[in-house]
Amino acid sequence: GAVVSQHPSRVICKSGTSVKIECRSLDFQATTMFWYRQFPKKSLMLMATSNEGSKATYEQGVEKDKFLINHASLTLSTLTVTSAHPEDSSFYICSARDPSRGAHTSETQYFGPGTRLLVL
Amino acid sequence: AQKITQTQPGMFVQEKEAVTLDCTYDTSDPSYGLFWYKQPSSGEMIFLIYQGSYDQQNATEGRYSLNFQKARKSANLVISASQLGDSAMYFCAMRERTSYDKVIFGPGTSLSVIP
Numbered sequence: 639g640a641v642v643s644q645h646p647s648r649v650i651c652k653s654g655t656s657v658k659i660e661c662r663s664l665d666f667q668a669t670t671m672f673w674y675r676q677f678p679k680k681s682l683m684l685m686a687t688s689n690e691g692s693k694a695t696y697e698q699g700v701e702k703d704k705f706l707i708n709h710a711s712l713t714l715s716t717l718t719v720t721s722a723h724p725e726d727s728s729f730y731i732c733s734a735r736d737p738s739r740g741a742h743t744s745e746t747q748y749f750g751p752g753t754r755l756l757v758l
Numbered sequence: 759a760q761k762i763t764q765t766q767p768g769m770f771v772q773e774k775e776a777v778t779l780d781c782t783y784d785t786s787d788p789s790y791g792l793f794w795y796k797q798p799s800s801g802e803m804i805f806l807i808y809q810g811s812y813d814q815q816n817a818t819e820g821r822y823s824l825n826f827q828k829a830r831k832s833a834n835l836v837i838s839a840s841q842l843g844d845s846a847m848y849f850c851a852m853r854e855r856t857s858y859d860k861v862i863f864g865p866g867t868s869l870s871v872i873p
Contacts, residue, residue, distance in 0.1 A: 749803035
């Protein structure tokens with residue numbers, strides 16, 4: 639099956655710094671990627687939809703200036719948490735859609751392993 | 759409004775027994791897909807099973823089956839012959855045909871398998 643990677647898997651940073659998380663599709667081209675965040679013992683909350691070559695679409699309540707998303711190529715999307723604060727500490731997961739598999743098959747989205755962010 | 763409801767925050771099941779995890783959903787889109795994912799403590803999201811809104815038969819994948827009742831808008835997951843490794847969080851999710859096919863998740867059910 640398709641593989642999605644994320645880097646880094648864990649990151650600890652100081653309050654006020656920016657952190658970049660990468661999401662890569664390793665064996666397919668992903669025109670669309672999705673970014674989620676998950677707090678402990680909670681569900682995945684969709685943050686934004688990242689589209690190659692165009693601006694990301696953010697979900698209601700997500701600050702686009704805080705969470706910068708760039709989808710510069712068909713295999714890479716990045717999420718930058720700017721001026722991170724302790725409340726941004728969370729588990730961030732990306733998923734990638736493989737358009738070659740069609741819109742109604744079970745395998746159209748693949749999830750990365752996630753990135754645990756801790757802001758001190 | 760909550761689109762996906764999972765009413766069981768936590769469930770226990772005896773090893774080798776079957777267990778049903780509930781999921782109800784709300785959509786006005788006639789074309790949609792329903793998923794179940796497993797998330798162990800490592801955090802990875804493991805795809806289990808998929809049901810399309812137009813599928814006539816309930817989906818099955820090994821020990822997993824989906825009890826799809828379209829009129830009731832429910833998509834319960836049945837795990838047969840539970841194993842200790844089944845202990846994890848289970849999320850019901852839905853993809854609507856609109857807007858890039860984004861997937862939204864329910865609140866999840868924590869399943870614990872007892873030896």
